[in-house]
Amino acid sequence: MRGPRPTAGLRRRGGEPSRAGPLRPRRHPLRTPGGRGGGHPSLHRLAGRTVRTVGRGRWHDLEEEHYHSYLAGRLDFEGQRQARARDFAAHHGVTLSPGEARAWFAAYFEHYVAAWTLHDDAVPCLDVLEAELPGVGFGLITNGDLSFQRRKVEAVGLDRRIPLLVASGEVGVAKPDPQIFHHACARAGVTPERAVYVGDRLRTDAIGAAAAGLTGVWLDRRGQTPAPEDAADANALGVRRITGLDELAGVLVG
Template structure:
């Protein structure tokens, strides 16, 4: 019997966030010019991604506000080039980057075919972030009409992998946790978090980067591992 409710992570699961980040920071550096442009493209993309991981998770932990984590990312990036930004300058720098990032917004190529293959399922998103911001992304890529519910940590007050956010989403659909699956690109935050809340956790390992211990951890948690969303329908019995 197929699972009736399928919930997804947003960034880097349905929405091509990291690809958009790489495109956005590259375009922003070209506008800035000078030393920013002379630096190595790959190294700077990796550095910007690391700053996002550090400061966005500080925001999720309650250490920074949403605006403060953006400023911290901007300051961390430019200090490498000997630049110091006050709050207003950091806001302006990040806004200029964000314009480029937003121009690059897109879904992963396998997102819509995956939803089409899950005919009859009810869909939702659980995302760590601010609801208004995440909805902007969802709407911009034409995904909103496909989703029955969008649950954001900034709205409910707790973030993945807290089981409450998964159970809250199941409650909105009126189903028991065992009647839902959750698909995400992070093993512990997404797939194991969902499994511990009673859902079927599915780890989307797009890069095939899973180590032997990762795969064993997933197996012990009852998590299924896929490399593409095109594999999901078969995993869920559709």
């Protein structure tokens, strides 16, 4: 968050929800349990796919679908992970049991965590905002576990630059509920109308923040076409749209 127009959060992209920092996974082989495909020979082929592939297209779509089912209460957190693994494997002609889906996702996630890195525009964005907006401060809001998010921020060296971490597991409500945005603003000592939230989920992040009284900014790196309802709500709430963090300062300062 910052003085003139605080920012309520920057978010990550990748294979695990909470997406609250400008993170991405490096390309690496997606392996399966024990390196043997969890008992499915066909999963040897999946193990050869890279996170660059997994992070786009079908995997991203499944993440959106099942994570929103989790937010809506139709799946628990572990259930949405299993559903993503199951449906991704099915897309490649492989059927996974619940136990196999759990093990497959766990193996994927170990490699995902080991490969955390920042988007190239993340640190330059923070530098420009600090130069253009004296007194600016940064925070992060995540739908997830606080200790896990703190581990992530520390792993990429942003813990000194993003001191405020707010997690749904700690607060008891999740984005897009206005309460979590208001809680973050209160922690930062700013009013919602003087806060900006940047996120890569239009409904959960940008629209949710704007509905709570913040300036909502949608980080749309993929050039997506939003659903008509989402587009209408975003327009009505004045949500800003950027395709990279290098555009953020121009939106906020210009």
